[in-house]
Amino acid sequence: MSESTSTPRLTVTVGPVAHGGHCVARHDGRVIFVRHAIPGETVEIAITEQGEDAKFWRGDVTSVVEASPERVHHFWAEADALRAGSRNAAPVGGAEFGHVSRTGQLALKTSVVREQLERLGGLSTEAIDALFGAGVEDVDTAGNAEQQAGLGWRTRVGFAVTPSGKLGMHAHRSHTILPVQEMPLALPAINELRLWELDFTGIDRVEVAAPANGSGVLVLLAPIHGLSEKAAGAAIKRIARSLAALETAPSVARWNPENSAIEVINGRGWVKETTDDHEFRITGDGFWQIHRRAPKVLTDAALGYLLQGGYLNDGADVADLYAGAGLFTAPLADAVGNDGSVLSVEGSPGTSRDARKNLHASEQVEILQGRVEKILGTQSRASQSAAGQRRHFDAVVLDPPRAGAGKAVVRALVATSPSAIAYVSCDPAAFARDVKYFANAGWKIEKLRAFDLYPHTHHVETVALLVPAAKATITE
Structure with a gap:
């Protein structure tokens, strides 16, 4: 403001x-x-x-x-x-902890996670000490000097546009758009486009995706709502020509944020993301972890918990909820083998289509698009009518959006009687609230880690292993 x-x-x-x-x-x-x-x-x-x-x-x-x-x-x-x-x-906005030393940032985030688990999650100080003694972990200690300073990590950045057509970002809790001349948190490939030098008149939003593997940048341009088709088309073509003149030209697409529809102008409308063992196609504004190291950090932590606990093995029946384009689904399919099964559930139609493309060769994977709680309920009812009992999962990866899973999803998930849940969360408050719901249903946190995958911001990612403790029901 x-x-x-x-x-x-x-x-x-x-x-x-x-x-x-x-x-x-x-x-x-x-x-x-x-x-x-x-x-x-x-x-x-x-x-x-x-x-x-x-x-x-x-x-x-x-x-x-x-x-x-x-x-x-x-x-x-x-x-x-x-x-x-x-x-x-x-x-x-976007760098609200930039005035704090890196060690200071980790300490602040550790305090927040602890406070939320105690106040909203209902955990005792002793329980939190036992689970979370390591505090929030830095993931950039082995990078170059810039990365160790918490810079150059964002593979995706969203920009607004000032009334005069300059690239900008919003002030906190404000509609005011302030021009920017750099984005130090972004990968070099994004800053090298020098978008702040272009005229974005006629454009409302600009999204940029730059895979950490260097496979090619995608720029999405959303015209101002209500702008005539002639003016919108002219603005996009003008910007696309400027970007095409760069030595390493990005792909450019017209983008509708309301339905995620894209129209390719130059190049392609998707980016290629990779992990150690898999390749993923992410279309348009489809979801992918923002920090360049997040895919490995989170899959190692979440699947590591399940593998170490013996919940993942050949022939296991598992689920990946809020599965996105398949970041966790692909290694889960590897872990359970051809004799196992993976249920992959994602709400976004576009991202679910990406998952089908990414996992088309994995016959043990079933991909369903829709609300998690409804699909889990359908799975339970179908299993009951076919075999007289609910479907049981040996393991579940739960990676909800920032708002968390919520009571309805927790209730539906607990009804499938999984042996263990690896819960990946990007919001400590939502996570702690869900922990309380699970506790009321007879579950407990067995292991917990947190990672600073958003340096210089207040955001933090947690990964927990939840296991049944005693039977109970979810209460208000």
Whole structure:
């Protein structure tokens, strides 16, 4: 949110970190969620959201009175709250922890995961200590200097466009679009396009996908809604010509964010992603893990839990829920062999079509598109009518979107009586809430790891092994 000279400013001492990328401060008994601060600091903040009846206010740091030892110079000028505050402006979102040292970021994220598991998940401090002693793990320790600094990791980036046609990003919780001249978190292949030098007049959104294997970049262009077909077509052709002139030209496609439809302009409408053992086709804006190392880190952790526990073996019956294009489905199929079976469930029609292409040679894989809870219910009913009992899974990989699985999915999943569930989550609050649902159904966390797959942001990825503990029912 852009500020003005009339924006109220306060000096506060910052309290603990909270989920969502901010810290908690208090002023005259009122709670203020402060972004771009570090616990223990004394800072001046600009109030960005307020109201006499509001439960809490929000604010951005504009200057630091007493700094934390973990505070560092922000690596990205456009995302630096201090530089933005000095000119009564707001920083772009997307790097809200860029002012914190890398070790400090890991500590903050560890605190958030612990707090969510205790407050929402109902776990005791002792249980969390036993499960999560390692805290959030850095995945970039073996990279080059830039990667070790948490830069150059994003394989996918979404941009907005300013009213004047410049590439931009939104300020936090704001419709204001601020121009950008770089994206340090992105892979070099994205920055090398130098999109900020182009005129994007007529375009509303720009999505860029750059596989970590270097197999070719895809640029998706979404015209402004309501723009005439003639104007939209002219804008896309103009930008496509500019990109085609680059030494390493990307593929370019017109994109409709509402239904994910694409029209290829140059090159192809998909990218090729690879892991150690598999190749995947991802069409348009189809889902793929953002961090360049995330596919390996997450499959090693999730399938490692299931393999070490003896839940995956030749002939096993397993499920991959919210399966995407098949990142987990493919290695699951390898693990169970031709005598086993893998149920792959994905809600997005386009991504489900990608999964069918990626796994067409794996006869043991059944791919179904639809809502997870409905498909699980159908599987249970079909099994009951055919064999007199519900379908039982030896193992399940559960990788829901940021909102989590939710009570209905947990209930439907527990009804299939799996032996173990590897739960992959990108949101600690949603994960902790689901942990409570599983606990109420007689399940427990047996193992837990967390990975910093979103350096310089507040996001964190967790992987847990859930196993049955005792019979119970899900309660409100």
